[in-house]
Amino acid sequence: MFLSACSASLDPSPSEVKTWLPALSSISQPTESPGSDLSWAKKILAGMSLPEKVGQIVLMGIAGRELTGGSCELVQRLQPGGIFFRMENAASPQQLRQFTGEIQNCARTAAGARPDQAIPLITALDHEGESVYRFAEGATIFPDALAQAATGDPEFAYRAARSSGQELAYSGINMVLGPVADVLFNYDSRIVALRTFGDDPQKVSEYIAQAVTGYLDAGLIPVLKHFPGHGGVADDSHNLLPVDQVERQLLETSYLLPFRRGLAAGAPVVMISHIAFPKISGNDLPASRSPEMVRLLRDDLKFEGVVLSDAMNMQGVISGGINVPQATLEAVKAGVDLLLIPSAEDAQASIEHLLSAIESGELPMGRLDQAVLSILQLKALQGLNAFPLKETGEPAWSDNASVAIEIGQRAVTVFKGNGSLVPLPGDIRQVLIIGPDASWDFYPMLEAALQTQGIRTERVNYSPPWEGIIKEQDLLQTLPKTAQKFDLVLLFTWQSHIQSLTKSKWQMRLARLLARNDTPVIAVALKSPTDWLDFPRVDGYIATFGRNQGALEGLIDLLTGQASISGSNPLPGMLQLTTTGDE
Numbered sequence: 178m179f180l181s182a183c184s185a186s187l188d189p190s191p192s193e194v195k196t197w198l199p200a201l202s203s204i205s206q207p208t209e210s211p212g213s214d215l216s217w218a219k220k221i222l223a224g225m226s227l228p229e230k231v232g233q234i235v236l237m238g239i240a241g242r243e244l245t246g247g248s249c250e251l252v253q254r255l256q257p258g259g260i261f262f263r264m265e266n267a268a269s270p271q272q273l274r275q276f277t278g279e280i281q282n283c284a285r286t287a288a289g290a291r292p293d294q295a296i297p298l299i300t301a302l303d304h305e306g307e308s309v310y311r312f313a314e315g316a317t318i319f320p321d322a323l324a325q326a327a328t329g330d331p332e333f334a335y336r337a338a339r340s341s342g343q344e345l346a347y348s349g350i351n352m353v354l355g356p357v358a359d360v361l362f363n364y365d366s367r368i369v370a371l372r373t374f375g376d377d378p379q380k381v382s383e384y385i386a387q388a389v390t391g392y393l394d395a396g397l398i399p400v401l402k403h404f405p406g407h408g409g410v411a412d413d414s415h416n417l418l419p420v421d422q423v424e425r426q427l428l429e430t431s432y433l434l435p436f437r438r439g440l441a442a443g444a445p446v447v448m449i450s451h452i453a454f455p456k457i458s459g460n461d462l463p464a465s466r467s468p469e470m471v472r473l474l475r476d477d478l479k480f481e482g483v484v485l486s487d488a489m490n491m492q493g494v495i496s497g498g499i500n501v502p503q504a505t506l507e508a509v510k511a512g513v514d515l516l517l518i519p520s521a522e523d524a525q526a527s528i529e530h531l532l533s534a535i536e537s538g539e540l541p542m543g544r545l546d547q548a549v550l551s552i553l554q555l556k557a558l559q560g561l562n563a564f565p566l567k568e569t570g571e572p573a574w575s576d577n578a579s580v581a582i583e584i585g586q587r588a589v590t591v592f593k594g595n596g597s598l599v600p601l602p603g604d605i606r607q608v609l610i611i612g613p614d615a616s617w618d619f620y621p622m623l624e625a626a627l628q629t630q631g632i633r634t635e636r637v638n639y640s641p642p643w644e645g646i647i648k649e650q651d652l653l654q655t656l657p658k659t660a661q662k663f664d665l666v667l668l669f670t671w672q673s674h675i676q677s678l679t680k681s682k683w684q685m686r687l688a689r690l691l692a693r694n695d696t697p698v699i700a701v702a703l704k705s706p707t708d709w710l711d712f713p714r715v716d717g718y719i720a721t722f723g724r725n726q727g728a729l730e731g732l733i734d735l736l737t738g739q740a741s742i743s744g745s746n747p748l749p750g751m752l753q754l755t756t757t758g759d760e
Contacts, residue, residue, distance in 0.1 A: 214557035221562075222550050224294060231531045232256035234509065234548045236301055236485070236517045237524035242268050244279040251521060252280065253287035255528055258552050259299025259352070261517055262311065267302070269315035270348040277349025285564045296553070297561040299398070301352040301517075304345060306337070307723040308371045316344050317577040321371040322357055323706075324588035324722035326384055329745030333584050334374070335387035340577040342395025346569040351559055352398040354448065356388040358435040359403060364707045364751060365411035365678055371705055371722065373408055375747035378431040382438035389442040396569065398559055400485060401439040402448035404474055405457075405464065406432035411678075414451040414493030418463055421454050428457060429477075437478060445482040445555055447474060449513060451493025463494050466504065471512030483551045485515045490523055502530035510540060514548035585727020589735055590744035592709060592752075594717025598665075598699055600738035601632070605664045609696075610636040611656060611687075612669030612703075613643075619729050623667075626733045635663070639683075642671050647683040657690045666691055666698045667736075668715075673708040688712035701732065706748060713755035720744075 225233070236259040239248055252260075260280055267273045277300050285295045304310050306321040319325075319337040326334075338356065345353055360381050361373040374384040385401070392399035403414075405428060410419035423432065436447065451463040454470060464470035465486050474480050486508050487494070494504045505516050505527040518524040534540035556562055591599045601608075608627060610620065615638035624634045637656060639649045660666050668691060673684035691698045692714045699717035702708040706720035719735070721728040734740035746752070 214554055214562070217557050217562055218550055218553035221294065221296065221553055222546060225549070227532065227535060228528075229256050230545055230549045231528050231535070233258040233296070233552055234515055234531075234545070235259075235524050235528060236261050236299060236515055237521055238263060238519035239266065239280070239521060242266055242272060243276060244283060249280075249283040251525075252283050255525060256284075256287060257298070257524065258296075258515060259301055261519060262300065262302045262350070263519065264311045264313070267311045267348075268313045270312065270344055271315065273312070273348040273350070281349070281564075281566060295564055296556065297564060297566055299352050299552075299556065299561065300350050301354055301400075302345060302348075302350045303354045304341060304350075305355045305357065305372055307725055316348075317341060317574065317581050318725070319581045320584045320588055320723050320725055320728065322374045322384070322388075323361075323371045323747055324728070325584055326374040326380065326747035327588040327590050327720070327722055327744035328584060330587070331383045331387045333580075333587070334384040335391040336580050337584060338388040338391025338399075339395045340391075340572070340580050342392045342397045343569070343572040344574075344577065346396045347572050350397070351561065352400065352446070353392055354400050354402065356385055356392075356399065356401065356439070357403070357407075358385050358401045358439050359406045359408035360431055360435060361408040361748065362431070362750075363409055363411050364674070364710060364748070364754070366408065367411060367675060367679065368413040368415070369403075369407045370675075370707060374435075376408075376750045377747075378434040380747070382435045385435040385439045386442040389439050389444045393443050398446060398555065399439075399444050400446040400448050401436055401444045403450035403452070403487060404436060404447050405450070405454065405470065406436075407450055407452060408432075410452060414463075414487070415491045416493075418493045418496035419452045420461070421452055422456055423454065424456055428454075433478065440478060440480060440482075445558070446485050446515075447480060447482065448485045448487055448517075449474070451487050451491050463496070465494050465513060466507040466511050468511045475512070483514045483555050484512060486513045486517050489516055489518045489527070490520055502527040506530055506534050506540060509544065509548065512544075514551050581725065582727035582730070585721075585723065585725045585729075586731035586734070586740075587727075587742065588722050588744045589728055589731035590706070590720050590722075590746055591735065592706065592718040592720060592746060592755075593715070594699060594719075595743055598697060598717040599719065599735055599743075601627075601630075601665065601736055605632060607633045607635075607663045608665045608667055609660055609663040610634055610667045610669075611639070611691075612636075612667075612701075613639055613671055614641040617724075619724070622729070623733055623736075626737050630737060642673075642676055642681070642684065646681050650683075653683070653687055653690060656687065657694055660691055660694050660696045660698075663696055666694075666696055668698055668700045669703055670700060670708045671703045672705060673702070673711050674705065675707070677711055684708075685711035688715060692716075706746075707751065709755050710751065 235257045237257045357372045361376045374381040409421045412419040458467045458469035501523040677685045697716040700715045702720045
């Protein structure tokens with residue numbers, strides 16, 4: 178039974194609080210027999226103090242890349258349920274393995290004279306792929322979810338999740354904040370485009386199920402995010418509260434499909450978004466603070482697992498003039514079980530605020546007990562119910578790197594010009610290459626490959642668009658004229674579509690000017706394939722879905738005819754916009 182904010186006033190005792198029955202693929206359904214996971218969770222809950230309970234529902238950030246005395250003291254004093262690691266914490270898998278081990282030992286010694294009450298920490302990391310990762314070095318960075326979908330083979334989602342999951346487990350991580358179960362309906366999205374498996378709910382669902390299974394097989398707790406979906410809005414909930422006006426029917430038939438498949442595959446945790454869905458909830462609150470949206474997850478999807486918030490310092494959740502501690506209270510009252518709070522200072526303030534709310538009666542004890550019990554049972558199922566923790570052996574680093582390269586190669590997709598311009602026709606003898614960042618070592622590789630086929634190349638670079646506004650305004654006048662002297666133009670773009678909406682239309686303008694010439698233009702999007710929306714009239718269009726090694730090797734092979742396999746378009750809905758779009 179799910180206890181909402183209003184029904185939790187019944188204040189059941191720990192023995193009466195009902196919790197979820199997990200679907201972890203490798204673990205049988207628990208029963209409340211002596212020694213069972215549920216029995217253990219209830220026993221621990223019954224012996225916990227109020228501060229221990231409140232701490233258990235917090236997943237907090239910590240500073241640095243090694244444990245200091247001050248950080249350990251903070252962990253022992255706040256007794257959080259887990260630690261959320263960021264880029265500032267993760268130099269390499271080996272370093273993070275050492276760091277997580279030290280933090281777990283710190284948590285173990287916090288129990289003092291009560292060793293039977295020592296509860297291991299959840300250790301969580303955002304680690305999705307090329308767009309979102311946290312290691313400075315050493316870990317395999319896989320192509321993004323959209324690239325995996327472009328291979329046309331859901332097994333690659335499984336292989337990527339299992340391989341990266343093994344590396345995370347070796348690093349001391351037991352929860353991965355992924356996969357992204359959003360469906361990309363809004364091609365103007367600033368935040369989730371490449372992180373999704375595409376715009377087809379059915380196909381996205383297939384990849385989600387494979388990714389969840391891969392993480393579970395690696396021994397990790399996967400987290401489906403961002404419920405009920407971040408793909409319908411353009412805005413970034415880090416910066417403001419997005420509002421999605423989706424109707425209930427579309428939500429049911431599209432947004433929720435990947436979440437249903439992910440839960441069926443065994444995902445025990447769902448991250449709820451900081452997005453308002455007024456036509457679903459009847460209010461303008463972010464889903465993370467809306468009892469109606471949590472009830473949708475509990476009742477419609479029959480989810481009995483742990484509801485995790487997105488980061489509680491994001492503007493999407495603290496909109497309306499409230500601060501982080503106030504937002505955490507509203508989220509717990511709405512039905513959120515585990516609070517992701519990146520700042521240690523915010524975590525401490527939030528814990529104090531929640532303690533006051535319990536003491537005043539604003540937050541019923543029954544709601545807190547339900548949240549804690551769900552977290553404890555999750556920990557028990559993951560083997561986080563006793564020290565010492567089982568260590569994970571060395572992953573197959575070289576095999577994982579090979580998988581990442583293969584995904585990158587298979588993902589490169591020819592959206593336009595396959596067979597006519599790709600591979601390059603034999604009468605192409607002079608190619609003008611235009612692209613960002615002159616220091617990029619890919620250009621010499623491409624030029625050498627073309628020159629071996631007797632093609633003369635010339636290159637013009639513009640300043641990296643990821644560093645700010647492009648400075649070379651004069652190229653908008655000179656390059657279209659220069660292009661007329663060549664047989665073909667290879668134009669590389671980086672986030673042209675998103676930049677045209679937010680910063681600069683320079684790349685879009687250049688592509689359109691070049692497309693007006695008689696010289697054929699092949700545009701190559703180095704990140705999101707949605708760049709094509711800006712210049713649909715180019716003669717050829719290729720997306721690499723990233724600048725990883727495999728993608729760049731695959732691109733060269735396609736252009737030179739060394740490979741005939743092109744990826745599969747993961748955004749079929751975009752084709753209609755490019756065929757009907759107007760420049």
